Amino acid sequence: RKEVEQDPGPFNVPEGATVAFNCTYSNSASQSFFWYRQDCRKEPKLLMSVYSSGNEDGRFTAQLNRASQYISLLIRDSKLSDSATYLCVVNERDTNAGKSTFGDGTTLTVKP
Amino acid sequence: EAGVAQSPRYKIIEKRQSVAFWCNPISGHATLYWYQQILGQGPKLLIQFQNNGVVDDSQLPKDRFSAERLKGVDSTLKIQPAKLEDSAVYLCASSLNRLTDTQYFGPGTRLTVL
Numbered sequence: 001r002k003e004v005e006q007d008p009g010p011f012n013v014p015e016g017a018t019v020a021f022n023c024t025y026s027n028s029a030s031q032s033f034f035w036y037r038q039d040c041r042k043e044p045k046l047l048m049s050v051y052s053s054g055n056e057d058g059r060f061t062a063q064l065n066r067a068s069q070y071i072s073l074l075i076r077d078s079k080l081s082d083s084a085t086y087l088c089v090v091n092e093r094d095t096n097a098g099k100s101t102f103g104d105g106t107t108l109t110v111k112p
Numbered sequence: 113e114a115g116v117a118q119s120p121r122y123k124i125i126e127k128r129q130s131v132a133f134w135c136n137p138i139s140g141h142a143t144l145y146w147y148q149q150i151l152g153q154g155p156k157l158l159i160q161f162q163n164n165g166v167v168d169d170s171q172l173p174k175d176r177f178s179a180e181r182l183k184g185v186d187s188t189l190k191i192q193p194a195k196l197e198d199s200a201v202y203l204c205a206s207s208l209n210r211l212t213d214t215q216y217f218g219p220g221t222r223l224t225v226l
Contacts (some may be wrong), residue, residue, distance in 0.1 A: 101157070102155045
């Protein structure tokens with residue numbers, strides 16, 4: 001089993017749709033969580049951090065469920081420009097270092 | 113603010129050859145990461161530096177890969193000798209200090225091993 005697993009996708013949705021992605025992680029000691037966005041042939045860029053209380057940034061809402069060990073990303077009113085691959089990131093901490101683990105990403109295509 | 117710089121952007125080599133990648137992180141960023149991203153997969157952490165010390169290199173294939181960060185600033189990643197399965201994008205990222213800080217990525221080096 002992978003340490004961080006994401007919905008396989010791809011997700012193809014019309015403009016204006018609401019879409020949700022999930023990401024599960026295996027290490028219950030994981031400390032911090034993020035969603036990154038990666039456009040085709042570009043580098044990943046931070047979309048938002050994920051806090052225990054949940055957080056919202058415009059049309060994007062991220063939530064963390066520590067008991068079930070998953071994080072989610074909800075996109076409302078999808079735009080064509082939201083088409084990208086969404087990567088979840090889980091940062092772990094052990095006695096010496098905290099490893100940063102990326103999921104394989106979920107690809108979203110928003111169509112007119 | 114200047115971003116993370118990487119060079120070269122593209123490299124094509126034959127198997128068993130050697131190759132080196134260079135990264136210049138954002139000024140003041142203590143933590144530097146090297147990732148390998150194979151097509152269709154997420155970035156896989158190869159090595160993480162805190163200043164010029166190695167924090168994690170558990171996934172670095174040490175028989176062929178090496179990395180250094182002299183003086184806690186620039187870093188180089190070397191592959192010697194390269195294999196076909198090393199074809200990937202090599203991404204460098206930096207963050208201010210802690211894992212809770214945002215990682216800023218460079219544009220990557222796209223390596224093709226023939």
